[in-house]
Amino acid sequence: xxxxxxxxxxxxxxxxxxxxxxxxxxxxxxxxxxxxxxxxxxxxxxxxxxxxxxxxxxxxxxxxxxxxxxxxxxxxxxxxxxxxxxxxxxxxxxxxxxxxxxxxxxxxxxxxxxxxxxxxxxxxxxxxxxxxxxxxxxxxxxxxxxxxxxxxxxxxxxxxxxxxxxxxxxxxxxxxxxxxxxxxxxxxxxxxxxxxxxxxxxxxxxxxxxxxxxxxxxxxxxxxxx
Numbered sequence: 001x002x003x004x005x006x007x008x009x010x011x012x013x014x015x016x017x018x019x020x021x022x023x024x025x026x027x028x029x030x031x032x033x034x035x036x037x038x039x040x041x042x043x044x045x046x047x048x049x050x051x052x053x054x055x056x057x058x059x060x061x062x063x064x065x066x067x068x069x070x071x072x073x074x075x076x077x078x079x080x081x082x083x084x085x086x087x088x089x090x091x092x093x094x095x096x097x098x099x100x101x102x103x104x105x106x107x108x109x110x111x112x113x114x115x116x117x118x119x120x121x122x123x124x125x126x127x128x129x130x131x132x133x134x135x136x137x138x139x140x141x142x143x144x145x146x147x148x149x150x151x152x153x154x155x156x157x158x159x160x161x162x163x164x165x166x167x168x169x170x171x172x173x174x175x176x177x178x179x180x181x182x183x184x185x186x187x188x189x190x191x192x193x194x195x196x197x198x199x200x201x202x203x204x205x206x207x208x209x210x211x212x213x214x215x216x217x218x219x220x221x222x223x224x225x226x
Contacts, residue, residue: 045059196221
């Protein structure tokens with residue numbers, strides 16, 4: 001265990017991160033894919049009491065996988081997290097009067113507790129199975145090689161509607177593109193090994209709400225010598 005002591009703040013690095021923060025009680029929930037480890041956006045997070053599991057409200061996680069609840073009173077809590085195509089999660093949290101970050105890893109599958117925020121409910125007709133990438137490789141487009149344009153050769157399931165590709169894990173600033181088979185991508189300047197990250201999603205509409213299912217992030221490398 002590592003203990004970092006700073007001015008009016010103590011943090012314990014034990015996976016469950018607890019920070020003393022005076023009078024304010026902030027609870028941060030980080031949700032990720034248990035198998036892949038990547039943050040899960042649009043997970044439903046409910047925080048309440050055993051008598052009312054949504055007493056302190058509900059939120060969707062952002063792109064970084066976080067939902068944040070502020071000014072939570074010192075009382076025993078119930079945390080419920082769910083997301084379409086994942087098994088729901090619920091835990092009891094002992095009353096505390098300091099900031100805390102809880103990390104939740106969701107397993108793919110179904111069933112389990114549900115944090116019902118209304119529009120996040122997805123009917124069976126919209127779930128075409130999980131969106132997955134089973135294989136991914138980079139193919140040279142130029143017959144003799146030597147070019148920077150590559151073909152993104154991926155085997156995917158789940159009827160994706162969009163894809164995104166980047167040479168950095170976080171996809172910062174990268175937009176989703178309408179999905180097509182074996183799209184092309186231009187590798188960045190420079191020689192040597194280049195690593196490319198690829199992800200797909202299925203985006204559908206139901207009663208004015210957008211329903212999004214994300215695949216894991218696949219990666220492949222290619223070596224450029226000129």
